[in-house]
Amino acid sequence: MTAPAAPAAPDQPAPEPAGPVLSASGLHVTFAGRGGRAARAVDGVDLEIRPGEIVALVGESGCGKSTLARALLGLVRPTSGQVAYHGRPLDYRSRELKRFRERAQLVLQDPSGSLNPRHTVYDAVAEGRRIHNGATPDEQERVAEALSRAGLRPPERFLLRYPHELSGGQRQRVVIAGALILDPEVIVADEPVASLDASVRGEILRLLMRLRDDFGLAALVVTHDLGLAWNIADRIAVMYLGRVVETGTVEEVLSAPRHPYTRALLSVLPEAGQEPQVLAGEPPDPTRIPGGCRFHARCPVLASGRAEAAGVAERCRTEDPGPLPAGGAADAACHWARAQAAGG
């Protein structure tokens, strides 16, 4: 086993295997909103998750993270664009989809109630496998193995317990074990530690890293916690109002953010050591995405005249900087950031 300080996939370019496990291209998910206005929850996203890679998807509440995550797992059908698994577009016919869902697992946060209070740990973990394989003779062995992979050791001690007999961290591990028993290739974890104590949170994050290091598991971790991304992710995608507005390696994006939105998010972290740029107002509404740059009405760079000074203010108000390609190079969907980069 590798110590967390020496990850299996450090910064040198890994021998590029056969492309992404899971990818989205030109993805749009639009919901019929109240009063007939359509909510463009995901509004043109390209994203890739490669084998053995942990990608963090961050952004404020309502920006479309969960919708994008669900679309990647085939749980929501895109309005346009596509999701591909190993380069093949998802097939939404039930048999194909079922096979895909064995390989790509959703992990929800437990306190949101994904465990049934009347099911034992054994049943909770075995359940997903029964849906796919029925009750096989090796079930007990597989349940025990999944539990110990999730760090619940010795597994016999937990098999017959009920959720209320476990701590918050242990319940989250049971949820993860329920995904691991299917031997997935990729997991999508939606806020896996959001309501856990800091002390427990670190333990669960270490588990996710170890699963990547030991079993090559790829993961998309959905969160609004930038610290979590810094703790475990390789790459990060910052989402704002249905779009990925900045992407790159975690070091690139979090140490040298380019997009004014990413900069603002980082500035309000406790201990950020800089003047916080608290954006006024509420997270914006996907039924009314502004024209031009979708961030322009809240953008501190535009408001302070720096965009004007760089000669891009007019474009900020009228021209959509466009979606970012999934290629992986660090990039920000911002006229000002591009002008800065071009101007040296």
Next chain:
Amino acid sequence: MNYLDVRDLHVAYRTAGGEVPAVRGVSFGIAPGTTLGVAGESGCGKSTVALALLRLLPASARVSGQVLLDGEDVLGMRWGRLRAVRWAGASIVFQGAMHSLNAVHRVGDQIAEPVLVHGQATPAQARRRVGELLEQVGLPAWRARSYPHELSGGQRQRAMIAMALACRPRLIIADEPTTALDVMIQAQILRLIDDLVAGSGISMLMISHDLSVLADTCDRLAVMYAGRIVEEGPAGAVFADARHPYGAALSAAFPRVGDPASRRAPRGLPGDPPDPADLPSGCAFRPRCPAVQDRCAEVDPALWPAGPDRGAACVRVLSAEEARALGVPPPEGSDGGGVPAAPAATEDPGGTPDPGGTPEPGGTPESGGDRAPEPEETR
């Protein structure tokens, strides 16, 4: 003079399974115009302390100690006086309160109620006051006519704070005021709280399980573990350099974005939170403590002095002379007693050491587990 002084507060809940000692001897004070943050993991007793201050605990709770508000003991107050204090002396923003606004009444009417009832205002005066309060918390006055479902989470939390301010209290207790809010909204609310406290003379008790939020907002910090304050001091100092191994672990568990030391190195604290009904002998943190010593099973540490204006409940903060004076056994090695910065990032993810069963390497396991002195807490 402190506006609030809490002395040796104990709370036990009577349950079918016996008594649960949720708060086991907590003392602290808050000066006017300052904020004390209380941190600690789920179940350590934070909300119980908050509720005890205004006698809002259920009947099953047995409370002792003193809660002095402007010198007057809340625990001994008569009902009439207590009601007055609850409105004008101190008010509380409950944990999860933003979900508890009444769905069928307009927000403005809910804020006006205490003003009408306890402030003896006319309806017109109350309406004016509601407008003022909403603006004070950054909401436009017309929001008074909105129903709760028309507000976002952040806006509802602002409305709750407006309600807490309604009768101009001198102490505000905020239990997890930003938990479950988005980072940006959280920053907005924290800034609001900062502005309200600064220069107003209001004292504030802010509870959160997020130590980093408190470190940023509060003047002083108290860290609770298993119903006790185990560390207390100036906020920055406690967060940057905790003296109690639990305080240190809690603070190390918050990643500093940009800090190479926390890059790809999430840190937690192995083991489970303690069960208040079944605490080990000696120091309650012993089963999870990365710096545990033999004597930790024998001594139930109190909040001992641990530097200028700070305290920590750990035998390691005592010098040899101090230990001798208190009758605490000296450390077996003579390593000077420094606290390790954080638990090493061990590879044990199981994290369930059996309470009380972590033998000392080379120590004498079970050397006195059963004859440990009774904790002095029971009253």
